[in-house]
Amino acid sequence: MTTTEPMPTEEITDEAFDFRAYANDPDRITEFSAFNDDVTTLIHAVEDNADAIFTWGYDKGERARLDKLYEKAKVSQWNGQTDLDWSIDVDPYKVLAPADPAEVAYFAENPESPLYKLNEKEWQDLGVESMNWSLSQFMHGEQGALLCTAKIVETVPWIDAKYYAATQVVDEARHVEVFAQYLDQKLDGIKYPVNTHLGSLLDDIITDSRWDMTYLGMQIMVEGLALAAFGFMQQTTEEPLLKKLLRYVMSDEARHVAFGVLSLQEVYQELTVAELRDRQEFAFEAALQMRDRFMRQEVWERMGVDVKDMVKFTLAMPDELRIFQKMLFSKIVPNCKKLGLLDAGDGWLRDRFTDIGVIEFENWVDTADEYADLDEVAKDRALAEG
Ligand SMILES: [Fe+2]
Numbered sequence: 347m348t349t350t351e352p353m354p355t356e357e358i359t360d361e362a363f364d365f366r367a368y369a370n371d372p373d374r375i376t377e378f379s380a381f382n383d384d385v386t387t388l389i390h391a392v393e394d395n396a397d398a399i400f401t402w403g404y405d406k407g408e409r410a411r412l413d414k415l416y417e418k419a420k421v422s423q424w425n426g427q428t429d430l431d432w433s434i435d436v437d438p439y440k441v442l443a444p445a446d447p448a449e450v451a452y453f454a455e456n457p458e459s460p461l462y463k464l465n466e467k468e469w470q471d472l473g474v475e476s477m478n479w480s481l482s483q484f485m486h487g488e489q490g491a492l493l494c495t496a497k498i499v500e501t502v503p504w505i506d507a508k509y510y511a512a513t514q515v516v517d518e519a520r521h522v523e524v525f526a527q528y529l530d531q532k533l534d535g536i537k538y539p540v541n542t543h544l545g546s547l548l549d550d551i552i553t554d555s556r557w558d559m560t561y562l563g564m565q566i567m568v569e570g571l572a573l574a575a576f577g578f579m580q581q582t583t584e585e586p587l588l589k590k591l592l593r594y595v596m597s598d599e600a601r602h603v604a605f606g607v608l609s610l611q612e613v614y615q616e617l618t619v620a621e622l623r624d625r626q627e628f629a630f631e632a633a634l635q636m637r638d639r640f641m642r643q644e645v646w647e648r649m650g651v652d653v654k655d656m657v658k659f660t661l662a663m664p665d666e667l668r669i670f671q672k673m674l675f676s677k678i679v680p681n682c683k684k685l686g687l688l689d690a691g692d693g694w695l696r697d698r699f700t701d702i703g704v705i706e707f708e709n710w711v712d713t714a715d716e717y718a719d720l721d722e723v724a725k726d727r728a729l730a731e732g
Pocket residue numbers: 488491517518521599
């Protein structure tokens with residue numbers, strides 16, 4: 347894990363470590379240079395330590411719920427080139443919906459704010475930059491999902507899961523394709539490299555030798571957050587091409603998160619408390635890295651705003667303004683609960699999600715229960731067929 351101060355080992359009791367201060371430490375969050383050094387390098391290699399696993403058990407449907415997902419995935423495929431209307435003209439200044447006025451006021455009208463002196467034009471530019479940054483990060487995350495699900499095809503020992511994961515590889519290729527095309531054709535190109543927090547999390551997930559960690563890191567944490575973030579943007583943007591693109595991507599993502607939940611439910615039943623604690627710590631670190639990436643440090647650097655001041659000011663934001671930041675966890679927390687991760691052992695992960703102020707989502711619907719409702723592609727097909 348890439349952090350300034352390591353998480354406590356067994357010798358240190360939890361009481362001796364202030365997780366809340368650790369989570370909200372601006373030095374930890376801004377440790378990396380805002381722009382990574384990889385900008386001019388096309389290739390980034392990561393060591394993958396997992397064994398590739400053959401199975402000679404070919405009984406299709408042995409895991410009925412995974413088999414059902416696989417069959418659903420096959421009929422819910424869509425084509426980014428023909429199912430989306432790329433002829434729509436996009437004005438980059440009109441893609442973003444108006445932000446929450448109270449949140450804007452916090453940053454614009456507070457003399458302590460690093461954004462206090464921004465003029466009208468700079469605010470508009472900030473919106474355009476933030477949109478390009480967000481979609482660039484979505485695209486990089488999608489490539490992470492593409493590599494992770496290819497890895498799951500290799501490493502998971504169950505045939506039904508290999509079949510399903512193979513469909514997800516195609517889904518993720520399509521997602522990378524449509525985000526890259528949108529940035530290239532509609533938004534002035536891909537201007538941002540992968541955010542350092544997101545990039546190091548993706549590296550950690552690929553590097554881990556335990557196959558269930560790919561599931562936890564990608565299917566539950568990264569994709570759970572993506573599903574919530576896409577949903578937020580899908581509801582707020584008025585731009586019709588992006589709205590439909592996100593709606594279709596979300597149809598797939600809901601299935602992907604359900605795949606993670608249904609698979610890990612079985613695995614976690616067999617794990618010891620100590621093994622579950624490892625998973626809880628991994629989930630917490632992943633949660634922090636994903637929350638921290640939304641500090642948008644690359645945007646501040648590009649805009650000439652001091653990154654650490656901005657991080658400090660963002661961390662000091664009153665709780666009632668943190669609607670977006672909290673909503674990012676609206677899928678992760680109920681899914682972790684369904685997996686038994688919140689309360690395993692002494693409830694360590696429940697305490698951590700309480701520390702970062704997102705435990706309130708624990709009783710929201712989990713994705714294994716709602717994925718079919720989110721399948722807009724299937725609904726469109728049914729409509730078209732009358
Ligand atoms: Fe995806």
